[in-house]
Amino acid sequence: MEVKLPTFNSVFSIDCVIFGFEAGELKILLIERNEEPFKDWLALPGYIVEQDESIDDAAERILYELTGLRDLHMQQFHTFGEVNRHPQGRVITVAYYALIRINGQKEVKPVTQYAKSAFWHPVNELPKLAFDHSEIFETGFNKIRRRLNYQPIAFELLPEKFTLTQLQSLYEAVLNKKLDKRNFRKKMLSYGFLKELDEKQKGVSYRAAKLYKFDRRKYTKIFQNDLNLDK
Amino acid sequence: MEVKLPTFNSVFSIDCVIFGFEAGELKILLIERNEEPFKDWLALPGYIVEQDESIDDAAERILYELTGLRDLHMQQFHTFGEVNRHPQGRVITVAYYALIRINGQKEVKPVTQYAKSAFWHPVNELPKLAFDHSEIFETGFNKIRRRLNYQPIAFELLPEKFTLTQLQSLYEAVLNKKLDKRNFRKKMLSYGFLKELDEKQKGVSYRAAKLYKFDRRKYTKIFQNDLNLDK
DNA sequence: AATATAGTGTGTCAAATTTACACCATTAAA
DNA sequence: TTTAATGGTGTAAATTTGACACACTATATT
Known part of the structure; x- marks a missing residue:
């Protein structure tokens, strides 16, 4: 042609x-x-x-x-x-x-x-x-x-294993505002796509925090009925 | 250059x-x-x-x-x-x-x-x-x-004066699901950017509905603090 | 060994929002 | 006058959100 x-x-x-x-x-x-x-x-x-x-x-x-x-x-x-x-x-x-x-x-x-x-x-x-x-x-x-609020983009920015405080401070950096620690944790954990590991943070000079992983399979399972948000 | x-x-x-x-x-x-x-x-x-x-x-x-x-x-x-x-x-x-x-x-x-x-x-x-x-x-x-849920795009599709039922059926057409009449009205009116007119629908063979107008000035006043959603 | 430091981890209550749900009112046409 | 079609309305339960404070733990310091 x-x-x-x-x-x-x-x-x-x-x-x-x-x-x-x-x-x-x-x-x-x-x-x-x-x-x-x-x-x-x-x-x-x-x-x-x-x-x-x-x-x-x-x-x-x-x-x-x-x-x-x-x-x-x-x-x-x-x-x-x-x-x-x-x-x-x-x-x-x-x-x-x-x-x-x-x-x-x-x-x-x-x-x-x-x-x-x-x-x-x-x-x-x-x-x-x-x-x-x-x-x-x-x-x-x-x-x-x-x-940030309807796509799991936060987890692409964090290391594979992260603490809830790291996750929260990422949200705070992107949204440019302080969030309440208890409410943030309650909410995030309630989604059910964070997997608690048996591991703890290392190399810190204070009480080490639990590490978590983002479970993408669970995430897509939970949100599969949502509209496709890409594009 | x-x-x-x-x-x-x-x-x-x-x-x-x-x-x-x-x-x-x-x-x-x-x-x-x-x-x-x-x-x-x-x-x-x-x-x-x-x-x-x-x-x-x-x-x-x-x-x-x-x-x-x-x-x-x-x-x-x-x-x-x-x-x-x-x-x-x-x-x-x-x-x-x-x-x-x-x-x-x-x-x-x-x-x-x-x-x-x-x-x-x-x-x-x-x-x-x-x-x-x-x-x-x-x-x-x-x-x-x-x-549809965070921009006032519905009102660009409707005539300047519209009934709440028209507004609802537009939402239903776009979202492709039925909505509850009472809850829809309560919610829409609670935003405060719909102006109730003294006029009624004409030419229908049943009880005529009240007409409303979208008040863009009020809308922007209410949502001016939101993030800019364009682009 | 004691203490200071720094961040972790947790629960409750009130307020606001969302959801489910059904019937009488009004108008025009038959 | 009756019928057909749609308009218009309220309440209660469930869920979600938001505000709020303190004891715990690991390390570093003295």
Whole structure:
């Protein structure tokens, strides 16, 4: 079949808002750009979509190239299509978010030349970012804030085994408000998808807390009747 | 500043899922295509974004050209970017929804040649649509289903003056389940953003119901502290 | 050994919200 | 006048939410 489509000079890109949680603080991944425009500026990891890859595939590839991270569960959340959002031409960008356990070991590091470096930065006190990336970040942050209450996204940010206090402080960081400890625990445990382990926290200089695991099978069993919330 | 961007043959389009409510049924706008590919098929109103218009502007323009409808409050909900979703090349599409009062008078009618006709079709019993439009519709329908509970979208579908029974049957059509009349009314009225009018329904052959209006000012006053849910 | 420190883990009651449930009232048409 | 169709209303039980304080435990310090 012949291709009859108009051949505009339209460019598509992906930008990623990758959240992590470390030392009680919510962080996102930023890169230092190594290309014009906005050379040397801080930006969200993002790049151009190739002709022969779906946008979901592109999101994974681009994140990998700019940060070395793979196999995240990325979720599209908004498309930004203002005419002048890119100084060099028409670029429409699809924004994705993902959540990840920050692992002290695993260094984030660009695989391509497009970025000089990649690093975690607390979401409070973010500097001004390249392009409209500050707006993209805000939109994404609002998105996960809302989803926290009806999607099990918190557990993607925590280590596999976590204490209820860690879980609570994550909720507090995302929602930006204090929660009541007893009510929080009562509620979380009442859902029935947290599995209490026989293990305790280690290396703390105070009474060690019990560790829990998120039981995804139970979760989906409990919520299988809910509407599909993705997309 | 020189344009250095790659010049891929990427095409952007917009597709619209326009909901209406008539005779107790939820409907969407379909067009009959007048162009290859999928000539003569039914499809969502959609077309290609121009170089010099934002995607939000494009959505309004395209909807107008294909259906004659203007000034709807359109809301982006998802971007579809599979490589082979369009048989003639790479086309990424941003999907929008809008809600509108179906007005017996106001005929929907294409302004361009791209569509032969435009018409309302019940969301149950939808035929197979062109491209991946069936999937786009499903995604959009799920979206408004969810939003119904925390955005005042129901009122965009109803006439300015409506009865509580009409409001309830709209909720039932969107959520696809029966609701309890007394509880529904109690709840709706308790919000305080419905204004009871001194008027009654006319032309019915049974006891006429009171008419109500949605008071948007009160609504925003009540919910101004909520998170911004757009985007 | 005693003590200080820091965070863990737990229960109850009041208030608010949600749910289930049925019958008389009104209007127009037959 | 009767029938058909829908409008409009209240209460009680169950569930959920929200407020609230203190004893326990493990380690580090003296």
